[in-house]
Amino acid sequence: MDGGSSLNLIYEDTVRKMGIDSSRIKPSTTTFKGVITGIEAHCTGTVTLEVVYGSPRNFISEELIFDIVPFGSGCHTVLGRTSSARLNAIPHYAYLKLKMPGPNSVITINGNTECSLQTEEQTTNFASEVHASEEATHGGKHTTSSSKRTRAVQVDLGHIPPHPK
Known part of the structure; x- marks a missing residue:
């Protein structure tokens, strides 16, 4: 969930894995x-998906429009x-x-700390890789400050670990 953006994002690799x-x-x-930071992303399309929250006895369903993001991530979607x-x-x-609020009671969706930290690490590594690539492409003349940047690491985002229970 992103409280700062109005966009609902879904990643290309998630769309592919869902077989849409x-x-x-x-x-x-x-x-x-x-x-x-500093990189402009161009969405490759939009898709409308039905999203269901809750349990079989207490759920809500909503059709949401997702913008498809042209890179991978440790998470599947971001709700705006x-x-x-x-x-x-x-x-x-x-x-x-x-x-x-659900039809019968409050619906609570619980996150997972381990999965969130893993996703944060993958995202940070991906951002470092993109910044290094941008810097190499533009000969070090990138608009963002590189003095505090960590070294780039190759990250395979093709495998997203299952959500631990």
Whole structure:
């Protein structure tokens, strides 16, 4: 959940792994910054997906439009603030919880600390790799400061570890 952005993002590798038929993907001209500092990303399309929250006895279902991001990530999707507002969802980032009203009671979605830390590490490594590539491409004349950048590490984002229970 991203409280700062209105975009719902889904990563290309997630779309591929879900087996979403390409006929469902619509063209997009959306660009955004902020996932990787200083780098502008161009979305490759949009797809509408039904998202279900809760359990079989207490759930809500909502169709959301996702912008497809042309790179991988340790997470599968990012929900923007407009989706959380539509669902009346309240995120608590410190406790990795998302709560929203359901038809019978409050729906609570619990995050996983280990998985979140792993995702954060993968994302940081990916950002370092992209910045190093940009710097090499532009001969060190990149607009972002490189003095505090960590060394780039090759990261294989093709395998996303299963969510531990």
